[in-house]
Amino acid sequence: MNYVIIGGSAAGVTAAETIRKNDKKAVITLISDETFPLYSRCLLTYLIAGSIDESKLCFRDKDFYKENNIKTYLGKKAVSIDRKKKSVSLEGGTKVPYDKLLIATGATPKTENIPGVNKKRVFTIRRIDDARAIIKILDNVNKAAVLGGGLIGLRDAYALRQKNKEVTVVVKSQQVLSQMVDADAARIIATLLEKNGIKIMTGAAAKEILGKDTAEGILTDGGKRLDCQLVIIGKGVNPNTQLASAAAIKVEEGIVVDEFLKTSDKDIFAAGDVAQTYDVARDAKRINALWPSAVEQGQIAGLNMLGKNVSYEGSLSMNSVDFFGLASISMGVTKPKEEGYEIISRIRKNEYKKIVLKENRIVGMVLVGDVGSAGVISILIRNKIDVSSIKGKLLDERFDYAKIMPLVKKFKDKFRQEEYQDTIMTF
Amino acid sequence: MKTKTKDIKIYCDITRCVGCKSCEIACAIEHSKSKNIFAAVKETPLPKRRVETQNIGSKIISLHCQHCEDAPCVKACMSGALSKDEKTRATIHDKEKCVGCWMCVMVCPFGAIIRDAESHIAVKCDLCPDRDDPSTGSGLRYACVAACPTDALFAGTKEEFEKNLSKKKGNSKH
Numbered sequence: 001m002n003y004v005i006i007g008g009s010a011a012g013v014t015a016a017e018t019i020r021k022n023d024k025k026a027v028i029t030l031i032s033d034e035t036f037p038l039y040s041r042c043l044l045t046y047l048i049a050g051s052i053d054e055s056k057l058c059f060r061d062k063d064f065y066k067e068n069n070i071k072t073y074l075g076k077k078a079v080s081i082d083r084k085k086k087s088v089s090l091e092g093g094t095k096v097p098y099d100k101l102l103i104a105t106g107a108t109p110k111t112e113n114i115p116g117v118n119k120k121r122v123f124t125i126r127r128i129d130d131a132r133a134i135i136k137i138l139d140n141v142n143k144a145a146v147l148g149g150g151l152i153g154l155r156d157a158y159a160l161r162q163k164n165k166e167v168t169v170v171v172k173s174q175q176v177l178s179q180m181v182d183a184d185a186a187r188i189i190a191t192l193l194e195k196n197g198i199k200i201m202t203g204a205a206a207k208e209i210l211g212k213d214t215a216e217g218i219l220t221d222g223g224k225r226l227d228c229q230l231v232i233i234g235k236g237v238n239p240n241t242q243l244a245s246a247a248a249i250k251v252e253e254g255i256v257v258d259e260f261l262k263t264s265d266k267d268i269f270a271a272g273d274v275a276q277t278y279d280v281a282r283d284a285k286r287i288n289a290l291w292p293s294a295v296e297q298g299q300i301a302g303l304n305m306l307g308k309n310v311s312y313e314g315s316l317s318m319n320s321v322d323f324f325g326l327a328s329i330s331m332g333v334t335k336p337k338e339e340g341y342e343i344i345s346r347i348r349k350n351e352y353k354k355i356v357l358k359e360n361r362i363v364g365m366v367l368v369g370d371v372g373s374a375g376v377i378s379i380l381i382r383n384k385i386d387v388s389s390i391k392g393k394l395l396d397e398r399f400d401y402a403k404i405m406p407l408v409k410k411f412k413d414k415f416r417q418e419e420y421q422d423t424i425m426t427f
Numbered sequence: 428m429k430t431k432t433k434d435i436k437i438y439c440d441i442t443r444c445v446g447c448k449s450c451e452i453a454c455a456i457e458h459s460k461s462k463n464i465f466a467a468v469k470e471t472p473l474p475k476r477r478v479e480t481q482n483i484g485s486k487i488i489s490l491h492c493q494h495c496e497d498a499p500c501v502k503a504c505m506s507g508a509l510s511k512d513e514k515t516r517a518t519i520h521d522k523e524k525c526v527g528c529w530m531c532v533m534v535c536p537f538g539a540i541i542r543d544a545e546s547h548i549a550v551k552c553d554l555c556p557d558r559d560d561p562s563t564g565s566g567l568r569y570a571c572v573a574a575c576p577t578d579a580l581f582a583g584t585k586e587e588f589e590k591n592l593s594k595k596k597g598n599s600k601h
């Protein structure tokens with residue numbers, strides 16, 4: 001069998017690894033338009049902040065491709081898929097035939113639709129090249145503006161602040177992290193950021209990026225001028241679906257896949273930021289553009305390319321950040337818009353906890369400060385467990401695994417993995 | 428020698444655990460520089476335990492990383508710090524690669540990965556690598572098991588654990 005994978009990141013690499021583990025003889029070819037192999041893009045802000053160097057960027061050994069006998073085309077873009085002939089064309093004309101194909105092309109950052117975005121020193125951060133270009137000019141930057149007060153924007157700002165830059169974050173809504181937390185929690189985080197020298201401008205948007213060829217500042221919709229030598233747009237991503245749509249594979253928001261991560265073509269699979277999969281907490285199709293989801297999907301897609309018929313349980317939106325030692329974790333539905341949800345929350349100084357329930361099942365959480373119970377809650381979300389019996393304990397400081405053991409015992413069919421069963425053998 | 432393999436792990440007999448925290452203390456000492464309780468308490472950073480006694484009602488469990496076969500933490504780790512050891516099937520954590528993003532804390536269903544605020548990296552059960560000596564007998568191989576005064580902690584295969592349980596039951600009847 002001839003397996004071809006487009007994309008050499010979380011989803012693609014995990015799929016290749018999974019296929020190799022299960023089939024020593026398979027011919028595996030991986031295509032990536034990037035030349036730096038096996039780096040984790042999640043670490044790019046850490047690289048910019050100077051907390052790691054390039055040698056720490058890789059999430060697999062340098063020799064991974066060789067050791068696993070995976071043929072690679074690095075620095076080569078796949079330009080089209082011929083589904084009839086079952087081959088992928090690369091730029092330069094090379095044709096790579098496949099029996100089973102995985103599209104793991106990931107996503108591209110959203111940009112702003114304002115005058116000046118194409119000027120020099122205006123960046124998004126997605127690829128190693130972006131980070132290197134920013135690092136290169138950093139010595140000549142005193143002030144920077146970050147457009148976007150979501151998780152990505154704040155991460156970008158945090159990295160620049162660690163390099164002692166004067167950073168202003170421009171946030172459209174009235175609070176930071178508006179997709180993730182409510183105003184109370186946002187205040188805890190924003191206060192800490194400001195105390196550490198990051199300026200936050202809420203209720204404002206950039207109207208124009210100023211300067212000749214090179215960014216020299218931004219103009220806000222309120223008419224305020226902010227001088228800066230670097231602009232970073234940090235606003236979420238769009239899936240790279242072009243290859244798929246050009247080949248008439250079904251695409252909605254992302255590439256549409258079934259529970260086996262198969263696209264509308266039975267020999268083509270999709271995984272990672274490019275795939276629109278089932279969301280466990282929302283009970284709907286959605287892209288969760290996240291590292292863990294990309295890895296899980298890469299694994300499942302790999303198994304199904306091998307013909308193993310493993311269904312994907314679904315993904316969960318989640319994220320974890322740590323700014324100046326304050327950890328925050330959010331997961332699932334954190335700000336329900338419709339009726340029918342129950343919210344329990346508690347706010348203390350530098351600590352916030354919120355659990356969102358629907359019909360006695362947890363569908364979302366936000367933890368700021370004390371995040372120790374995040375993993376235990378995550379499994380209750382994932383397994384859609386009725387938590388009526390422990391509702392009163394959910395916000396406790398000592399809400400730990402032991403507290404859910406009665407539920408593990410009661411819902412054995414949902415906690416099937418041996419590891420859970422091992423813990424309740426004598427319980 | 429009961430070094431971790433796919434089949435060997437540390438079990439807790441909840442009927443015997445009294446929550447004395449001997450496992451926690453032994454674990455912290457094992458992961459100190461000096462490996463001596465009196466010196467360990469003065470070390471900076473303070474040595475961290477990777478096992479925790481947790482209670483549910485009157486029952487208590489000594490819980491640590493279950494070294495899951497299909498480990499959620501490994502899949503969530505965005506820096507490549509967490510991985511599965513091909514030979515022993517242990518879930519191993521590379522301190523050098525950890526950036527303290529807490530993605531593992533976010534997904535570990537057992538809550539077995541601890542956030543070390545001082546060093547700003549994750550800390551978890553590493554199966555006492557410094558005790559990895561073939562001459563060390565089964566229980567002694569792991570600091571927590573060796574320190575357990577009530578025989579609640581047990582290292583071995585599941586069958587051995589089950590056998591041990593029925594043996595202990597038999598004993599307590601007489």
Ligand SMILES: Cc1cc2nc3c(=O)[nH]c(=O)nc-3n(C[C@H](O)[C@H](O)[C@H](O)COP(=O)(O)OP(=O)(O)OC[C@H]3O[C@@H](n4cnc5c(N)ncnc54)[C@H](O)[C@@H]3O)c2cc1C
Pocket residue numbers: 006007008009010011012031032033034041042043044045076077078079104105106107125126127240243271272273274289290291292294319320505528
């Ligand atoms: C700065 C930053 C921080 C992040 N932090 C977090 C975090 O904390 N937690 C989290 O869960 N996620 C985080 N993410 C998101 C995470 O990186 C992604 O979810 C993950 O990388 C998705 O993996 P993927 O394999 O689907 O796609 P990608 O990582 O996007 O990889 C796709 C690859 O395919 C290549 N490609 C695309 N089209 C073609 C083509 N036509 N031909 C050849 N190659 C092609 C791309 O160049 C790329 O190398 C972060 C991302 C960034 C940029």
